[in-house]
Structures are given as structure tokens and as C-alpha cells.
Amino acid sequence: MRTERNLTRLDRVFARLDREPERPAHLDVPKMSRHRIALFAATFAFYLAIVWAVLVTSWLVRLDWQVMFFRPYQQWPEIHAFVDYYVVLGQRGPTAVMVAAWLGWRSWRQHTLRPLIALGVSLLLLNVTVGAAKIGMGRLGPHYATTIGSNEMWLGGDIFPSGHTANAVVTWGILAYLASTPRARRWLSALSAVVSLGVGMSTVYLGTHWLSDVLLGWAAGLLILLALPWFEPLITRAESWIFGLRDRWYARRARTEPVKEPVSTPVVLTPPPASDREGTPAREPVSASRSRTPVHLAPGPHTARSERTPVTPAGSRRPPHADRHSRNAAPAARHLSGG
Numbered sequence: 001m002r003t004e005r006n007l008t009r010l011d012r013v014f015a016r017l018d019r020e021p022e023r024p025a026h027l028d029v030p031k032m033s034r035h036r037i038a039l040f041a042a043t044f045a046f047y048l049a050i051v052w053a054v055l056v057t058s059w060l061v062r063l064d065w066q067v068m069f070f071r072p073y074q075q076w077p078e079i080h081a082f083v084d085y086y087v088v089l090g091q092r093g094p095t096a097v098m099v100a101a102w103l104g105w106r107s108w109r110q111h112t113l114r115p116l117i118a119l120g121v122s123l124l125l126l127n128v129t130v131g132a133a134k135i136g137m138g139r140l141g142p143h144y145a146t147t148i149g150s151n152e153m154w155l156g157g158d159i160f161p162s163g164h165t166a167n168a169v170v171t172w173g174i175l176a177y178l179a180s181t182p183r184a185r186r187w188l189s190a191l192s193a194v195v196s197l198g199v200g201m202s203t204v205y206l207g208t209h210w211l212s213d214v215l216l217g218w219a220a221g222l223l224i225l226l227a228l229p230w231f232e233p234l235i236t237r238a239e240s241w242i243f244g245l246r247d248r249w250y251a252r253r254a255r256t257e258p259v260k261e262p263v264s265t266p267v268v269l270t271p272p273p274a275s276d277r278e279g280t281p282a283r284e285p286v287s288a289s290r291s292r293t294p295v296h297l298a299p300g301p302h303t304a305r306s307e308r309t310p311v312t313p314a315g316s317r318r319p320p321h322a323d324r325h326s327r328n329a330a331p332a333a334r335h336l337s338g339g
Contacts, residue, residue, distance in 0.1 A: 027110070027180060032229040040226040047219040054139070054160070054212050057151045064210040065149060068142045072205040083202045090164030090199035095171040096123065103178070113239045115178050121231050125224045126170050133220070134158040142207050162209045162217030165200035169221025172196065177225055196221065 030036070053060040073080055088094055096119075103115035139160035140152040153160075172195050176188030200214030209217075 027112070027114075029114075029232055030177065030229045031232075036226055036229065040223065043219055043222050043226060047216065047223065050212060050216045050219065051137075054151050055153065057149070060212050061151050062149070064142075064212055067204060067211050068145075068207065071207065073207060076205075079205075083205055087164065087199060087202040087206065089172075089195055090168040090203075092123075092163070092167050092171075095167065099171050099174065102175070106178070113242055114235055117235045117238050118178060118228065119174055121235060122170050122174050122224055122228060125227070125231075126166060126221070129224065130161060130163055130166050130217070130220050133161055133216075134163070139210075139213075141213075142210060159209055160213050160216060161220045162200055162203060162213040164203050164209070165196055165214050165217030166221035166224075168192075168196035168199040169218055170224050173221065173225045177228060 050060070100116065100119060103119055106115045107113050135158060137160050138154045138156050138158070140146065140155045140157035141159045144157065145152050146155070169192065172192035173189070176185050176192055179185040179188050196218060197214075200209070200218060203209040204211055204214060
């Protein structure tokens with residue numbers, strides 16, 4: 001009876017690391033549904049409300065000053081080292097490298113460039129929108145404030161909205177946007193919301209941002225994620241253009257590479273002998289005749305050594321000599337002399 005081995009959790013993880021044979025068909029591309037449009041409109045209204053509350057120096061500005069005078073970094077100094085490291089999760093450089101590495105692996109595994117292109121589009125929108133708002137409103141930070149109780153707007157600053165918070169929302173939220181299943185999308189959405197809010201509160205703890213900066217940065221990042229489905233046709237066209245460019249480059253490279261011809265053994269031509277040049281029919285080389293006609297060194301049936309007829313050589317092999325006689329002949333009589 002054949003039994004199959006039960007896969008462990010580690011086996012399933014390594015199975016997920018293998019590349020799929022082709023692009024999976026179950027990848028869900030988010031669309032701009034009514035629910036998403038309603039969330040986008042509500043977030044945009046919240047964004048405008050925060051800006052208006054700061055412009056008119058409302059209760060939100062007074063709350064900003066109260067938190068600044070509270071100085072959280074002096075109230076809880078024991079967590080200062082942890083917050084210094086945690087706030088890195090909102091810096092654009094390190095987070096973009098980490099997320100790009102993960103999405104690059106996903107692109108290779110699923111034979112698609114959509115994850116990387118979506119990340120690039122979201123970061124481009126983040127730089128344009130948040131950067132323009134920072135420069136346009138020019139609000140000074142808590143460490144550079146000049147007048148107590150003022151909104152510190154249009155004084156040459158660049159902290160409103162919070163770039164750390166908006167970058168954390170977009171960078172970690174893009175993982176939820178590109179999730180393959182609804183369950184993974186829900187978990188990653190909650191995780192990105194907690195991380196981004198934690199990054200924003202870390203900047204308030206360190207005194208580098210007002211509380212209203214964090215709220216506006218969170219809304220700015222969420223607006224970019226909610227608006228991404230409008231850019232899906234652009235992402236699809238960019239992916240098709242890149243793949244087409246790659247195929248054309250491969251075809252051009254295949255045409256320009258030289259074709260390797262098989263190496264042949266050089267044939268040396270020798271002039272025929274004089275007899276052949278005078279009209280005598282030419283002989284075939286010995287090697288050619290031997291290669292075409294099989295040669296049998298011992299034709300006929302093979303017999304054992306005992307069955308073979310002995311062959312006696314005719315005559316002696318020794319050279320003739322005057323003093324030598326044959327073994328069978330009688331010796332000649334010797335002449336006796338003397339008395």
C-alpha cells in the first residue's frame with residue numbers, strides 16, 4: 001500500500017517559492033467600484049477638512065501646540081531608542097528597497113511586471129502630490145515654530161503633510177493592493193494601517209511633526225491607494241510595451257549573431273605518379289581499397305592445432321657447406337695412409 005507524505009508548513013512555504021509555469025489567471029485587478037469611489041470621496045473630504053482647520057487656526061492647531069509642549073520624548077524617554085528605529089519604516093529609501101525586492105520576486109514568479117510598475121506609479125504619485133502640498137503650504141515644524149498658537153503656514157517649511165506617514169501608507173499599503181486573495185488583502189490592509197499610524201505617532205513623539213501633519217499624511221497616502229485602479233490601463237499598456245521591447249531586442253540579437261559553420265577536415269591532394277600521367281589507368285590507394293574491401297587473413301574453416309597436417313620444409317634451411325653431410329647419408333670412407 002502506497003502512502004503519501006504529509007506536507008509540513010515549511011514544505012508548503014518552499015513550494016510557494018517555485019516559479020509558476022505561466023502567468024496565473026486568478027490574479028485579481030482592483031476596479032474603481034462604487035464602494036471605492038465612496039471611500040475616495042470621504043477621504044478627500046477629510047483631507048480638505050484638515051487643511052481648512054489648520055488654515056483658520058482652529059482647535060486642531062491648539063491641540064498641536066498642546067502636544068508639542070507636552071514633549072512626549074521627555075515623558076517616556078525609555079522608548080526613545082525603539083522609536084528611532086521604528087520611524088525608519090516610513091523613510092522612502094529603505095522601505096522602497098525592501099518592498100521592491102519582494103515585488104520583484106513576485107514579478108519573476110508570476111511572469112508579470114504589474115507589481116513593480118504599480119509600485120513605481122504609486123511612488124510617482126506620492127512624490128508629485130505630497131511634494132506639491134508641502135511646498136505650496138510651506139508650514140514650519142515644531143522645532144522651528146516662531147509664534148506660539150499660530151498655524152506657521154507659508155513660512156518656507158516642508159512638513160505639511162507628513163511625508164513619513166504618507167510614504168508608510170503607500171509603501172506598505174501597495175502590498176495589500178496587490179494581494180492575490182481577499183483574505184490576504186484584508187490582513188495586509190490592517191497591518192499597513194497600524195504601521196503607518198505608528199510611524200506617524202513616532203514623528204509626533206520625536207517632535208518633528210505636528211499631530212495635524214500626521215492626519216493629513218495618512219489621508220494623502222490613502223487617496224493614492226484608492227486612486228490606483230484609475231491607472232490600471234496605463235500599467236497594462238506599460239507592461240505590454242516593455243515585453244514588446246524585450247521581444248524585439250531578442251529577435252534583433254538572434255539576427256546579428258553569426259552562424260557557426262561545421263568545421264571540415266582539409267583534404268590534401270597529391271599529384272598522380274608519372275605512369276598515370278602518361279595514360280596508364282590509375283591505381284586506387286591501398287588505404288581506400290582496404291577500407292572498402294574486407295580482408296580475411298585466414299580464409300576457410302578454422303581447425304584445431306592437433307588436426308592440422310604437419311608441413312615439412314623441403315630441404316635443409318642451413319646453407320650448403322663442403323664439410324657437412326646429411327644425417328641419413330653414410331659417412332664416406334677415409335683413406336688410411338702410413339704403415
